[in-house]
Amino acid sequence: MSTGIVTTDLRKTFPVRRWQGWRRRPAAAPVPAVDGLSLRIPPGQVTGLLGLNGAGKTTTIRILSTLLRPSGGTVSVDGLDVVEHAREVRRRINVISGGERMVYDRLTARENLWYFGQLYDVPRARLRVRIGELLDLVGLTEAARLPVERYSRGMRQRLVIARGLINDPAYLLLDEPTLGLDAPIAHQLRALIAQLAADGVGVLLTSHYLAEVEQLCRHVYLIARGSLVAQGSPAQLAGQTVRRHTVRLVLAEADPSVTAALRALAVRHDAELTVDVDDEGRPRFALRHPEDLVGAVVTAVVQQGGAVAGLTVTPPTLEDAILALADPAAVAR
Amino acid sequence: MSHALRVVAAEALKQHRRLFGQPLVLFSMLLWPLLTLAATYYTVLPVMESAAAPQRWPVAADPRRLLAFLAAGALAYTFFFSLVQSAWHFSFERVSGTLEALFLSPASRMALVIGNGAAALTQNAWLFGCFAVAAATAADVLDVAHPGMYVVAAVALLVPAVAWGAFLNSLLIFSRDSAFLYTLLDDPLWFVAGVRLPLFALPVWIKVVGLAFPLTSSLVVLRGALLDRADLGDLVVPLGWLALLTVGLFGGASALLRLGEARVQRTGGLQVF
Numbered sequence A: 001m002s003t004g005i006v007t008t009d010l011r012k013t014f015p016v017r018r019w020q021g022w023r024r025r026p027a028a029a030p031v032p033a034v035d036g037l038s039l040r041i042p043p044g045q046v047t048g049l050l051g052l053n054g055a056g057k058t059t060t061i062r063i064l065s066t067l068l069r070p071s072g073g074t075v076s077v078d079g080l081d082v083v084e085h086a087r088e089v090r091r092r093i094n095v096i097s098g099g100e101r102m103v104y105d106r107l108t109a110r111e112n113l114w115y116f117g118q119l120y121d122v123p124r125a126r127l128r129v130r131i132g133e134l135l136d137l138v139g140l141t142e143a144a145r146l147p148v149e150r151y152s153r154g155m156r157q158r159l160v161i162a163r164g165l166i167n168d169p170a171y172l173l174l175d176e177p178t179l180g181l182d183a184p185i186a187h188q189l190r191a192l193i194a195q196l197a198a199d200g201v202g203v204l205l206t207s208h209y210l211a212e213v214e215q216l217c218r219h220v221y222l223i224a225r226g227s228l229v230a231q232g233s234p235a236q237l238a239g240q241t242v243r244r245h246t247v248r249l250v251l252a253e254a255d256p257s258v259t260a261a262l263r264a265l266a267v268r269h270d271a272e273l274t275v276d277v278d279d280e281g282r283p284r285f286a287l288r289h290p291e292d293l294v295g296a297v298v299t300a301v302v303q304q305g306g307a308v309a310g311l312t313v314t315p316p317t318l319e320d321a322i323l324a325l326a327d328p329a330a331v332a333r
Numbered sequence B: 001m002s003h004a005l006r007v008v009a010a011e012a013l014k015q016h017r018r019l020f021g022q023p024l025v026l027f028s029m030l031l032w033p034l035l036t037l038a039a040t041y042y043t044v045l046p047v048m049e050s051a052a053a054p055q056r057w058p059v060a061a062d063p064r065r066l067l068a069f070l071a072a073g074a075l076a077y078t079f080f081f082s083l084v085q086s087a088w089h090f091s092f093e094r095v096s097g098t099l100e101a102l103f104l105s106p107a108s109r110m111a112l113v114i115g116n117g118a119a120a121l122t123q124n125a126w127l128f129g130c131f132a133v134a135a136a137t138a139a140d141v142l143d144v145a146h147p148g149m150y151v152v153a154a155v156a157l158l159v160p161a162v163a164w165g166a167f168l169n170s171l172l173i174f175s176r177d178s179a180f181l182y183t184l185l186d187d188p189l190w191f192v193a194g195v196r197l198p199l200f201a202l203p204v205w206i207k208v209v210g211l212a213f214p215l216t217s218s219l220v221v222l223r224g225a226l227l228d229r230a231d232l233g234d235l236v237v238p239l240g241w242l243a244l245l246t247v248g249l250f251g252g253a254s255a256l257l258r259l260g261e262a263r264v265q266r267t268g269g270l271q272v273f
């Protein structure tokens, strides 16, 4: 029996129906939301799942948590198949997603946790202790007897987090859990995630905050259009693309000698140069190179007597790397 | 099994906490039935005072018995309709996102819908209280064969009602047309179930439609046992039919839950983002 969550060649295609004349018919070629994913989420560490909007992150999490049935491939949780042993799998996992849903407005925090504790069949004595611990953990002890409808968004989200921990899950699937949280609370949540992993919980994290991913994840899967495009540690992932500084320069007016000098500079450094005009018809240059060439660019322009109207430098980020890997077409633009 | 019982109890309590104290519920469960009862009584009364009516329907001869007949109808109807309301509220959990949390859990789905229906029983405890007080003050109207018939009446009302609630819950949580069903089960329900008129006064096709609703037969048993001195032998047909309906409703609920969950697992329909 293998431990961890293991997916093999996972696929999910949503049935899409379109109006065709007077009838709704299945679309000819539905696009797969998840397309042949093979991942492993081991216990005791945080695994990242990254991708642009619509890449299939939420769909993947919903399959792992039994809310969706895969159209192909398999998922096993500690050796248990998610389709065949759905109930046993549900006991072992839990999901926290951003957006403070999944709790009852009219119930208090304590009642919410009690209710979900019953659904998860947490032993009575354990549940009593657990509710107190969780309220403490998310800082809601004071507000535990207020109905949730009187909470702020951050407080609600904290309760959502506590709900996700009520069954002491062996695996925790986090779908943008820090969405809408302010900095100190997001910071606390990150500390909590790291602690859970250290205690042996297998965590899957999707997030749009790359700093969060870089800080927490030991292994990251990067997906695009439902397929894996890269994986590795955050550092490895960033290293897989050419990280480049981009120098963007706008000249006050066209000047052939400046253009020639910049072309020569690009050739000399083997840098990528694109030339076009901006909205006001002024010549615009973008120079991409592993090193920051801003000094050389400015020197070349000044030597040829050109006048600089605008200058920006963008350093490389993990975000660039992800964008480059997930959507090469967008970067070329 | 004990897990399922915990889920039933927790769900009933949650639903109770969610709905209790809502002015709307108070209105629809207390004032509305009383109002309609009064309206029906004073509408029917003049008709019954004509000489021909009591010949066909002996109850009509005595205004107090007529009132008891209508009150029993109002009680059972309010009770069954409270389950429609409860299911309607349950269907909103899909929009609020909590339904997803339920499906994420290992809790038995059947236990959830039964618990949700059972909440209506506690909601209506006071309704039975009022009815009991009214019955006690007008004890001579009641005509009961033996005390065991009270139990029969209660069981014939409560058990099919829970099955009815479980079925409706299963139907409505997966349906986008809950408002339509809500309307469909409001006025037509009291009409076809003989809430305000004796069944024999209705055309055959309505009687047939009415048989599909457990309220109809529950009401026959309730009125027979409490007002007409019927004993078990007299009520064997409606009781048998009720048992069949109950089994059918539970079976239907179970099938709907299975099919519904399989469908949302395929289409992602639980997600309402």
Ligand SMILES: Nc1ncnc2c1ncn2[C@@H]1O[C@H](COP(=O)(O)OP(=O)(O)OP(=O)(O)O)[C@@H](O)[C@H]1O
Binding pocket: A014, A032, A033, A051, A052, A053, A054, A055, A056, A057, A058, A059, A060, B267, B268, B269, B271
């Ligand atoms: N219930 C559904 N029915 C049909 N298509 C769906 C459904 N849910 C998701 N999709 C499609 O599946 C694809 C993947 O969506 P998914 O929500 O998994 O993306 P994501 O990576 O979580 O994006 P985001 O970063 O925006 O949260 C999208 O193209 C989306 O339109």
Ligand SMILES: [Mg+2]
Binding pocket: A057, A058, A059, A175
């Ligand atoms: Mg998502």
